[in-house]
Amino acid sequence: MAISSEPTASAPPDWIAKYLEHVRVERRLAARTVELYAFHLQALRENAAEANLPLDRVQTAHIRRWMAKLHSAGREPRGIALVLSCWRSFYRWLGHEGLIGFNPVQDVHAPKAGRPLPKALGVDDAVQLAELHDEDADPWIEARDRAIVEILYGCGLRVSELTGLDAQASNTALGWIDLDAKEANVLGKGSKRRIVPVGSKAAEALQEWLDVRGDRSVPALFVSSKGARMSSQAVWKLLRERSLKAGLAAPVHPHMLRHSFASHVLQSSSDLRAVQELLGHANIATTQIYTRLDFQHLAKAYDAAHPRAKARTDKDK
Structure with a gap:
């Protein structure tokens, strides 16, 4: 419902203060959240004042204009979405209080955020992690964990x-590794099977693990010290601990090794279709994100090596 076009008195100056009291007392929002709301609502008040508008006369077109201003100033889409959420809640409260006839923020949406790049290790860091030998660890656990790292990074x-x-291999196995053929047969998303080559380092680490693994009656390739199939959470934990022992700057998780595998193969081969097959992506568009990682790698190499890039960098400094 649109509001009347007739001029109205200026909005009471305590609307924002009353709303902040509402979210603090009735909604019991955290103090930090209330502070952020106060900051964003002060920006709303200033925008409205610059346009010579009371808060109850703000229209959707004004909100869109102020959002465009934030966007052009470099504010990230997620930050704009948070501002909009605050303003939208404020005007919704005003509506519930019977102080306005419509919410000017209701149909305004933040720009879509770009798809973030996957996190991948540099080649040196990936090799440093793979080559870690923890002399203090139990030999059984060390052999297992080394094999896990090599398979994740070596097979993606x-x-x-x-x-x-x-x-x-069996009729009931979801996946297995054929060491003689140096191939991993896995069941991926959508119950799609694919075969991935197993490199020599991964095959060597896996053979060392099989030599000490023990109980052959357990079907799982990787088992816990209690003999049960390892969970995803256990793999996450061991990778985090192992990456810290290897001296890496940030903890590593399983998907980071998958990203590293894809990025490093693409850097060396430039064969996007092959990487798609190795990763088991149904759509090559999913794989193309790694071309952005590859470009970043090339851009860094250019900036570090090209004399004109170096001159540009020195000038910028």
């Missing part, structure tokens, strides 16, 4: 595909 498996591997 999802953590669910890794934990689903059995020690031997």
Whole structure:
């Protein structure tokens, strides 16, 4: 319902203060959240004042204009969405209080955020993690964990595909590794099977693990110290701990090794279709995100090596 076009008195100056009291006392929002609301609503008040508008005369066109201003100033889409959420809640409260006839923010949406780049390790960091030998660890656990790192990084498996591997092929196995053929047969998303080559380092680490693994009656390839199939959570934990022991700057998780596998293969081969097949992506558009990672790698190499790029950098400094 549109409001009347007739001029109205200026909005009471305590509307924002009353709303902040409402969210603090009745909605019991955290103090930090209330502070952010106060900050964003002060910006709303200033925008309205610049347009010579009381808060109850703000229209959707004004909100869109102020959002465009934030966007052009470099505010990230997520930050704009938070501002809009605050303003939208404020005007919704005004409506519930019977102080306005419509919510000017109701149909305004923040710009879509770009798809974030997957996190991948540099080649040196990935090799540093893979080559870690923890002399203080239990030899059984060390052999298992080294094999897990080598398979994740060397084959680009999802953590669910890794934990689903059995020690031997069978009619009931979700996946397995054929060491003679140096191939991993895995069941991926959508129950799609694919075969991934297993590199020499991964095959060597896996053979060392199989030599000490023990109980052959357990079908799972990777098992806990209690003999149960390893969970995804257990793999996340061991990778986090192992990456810290390797001296990496940030903890590593299983999907980071999958991203590293894809990025490093693409950097070396430039064969996007091959990477798509290795990762088991149904759509090549999903794989194309790694071309952005590859470009970042090339851009850094250019900035570090090209004399004109170096001159540009020195000038900028």
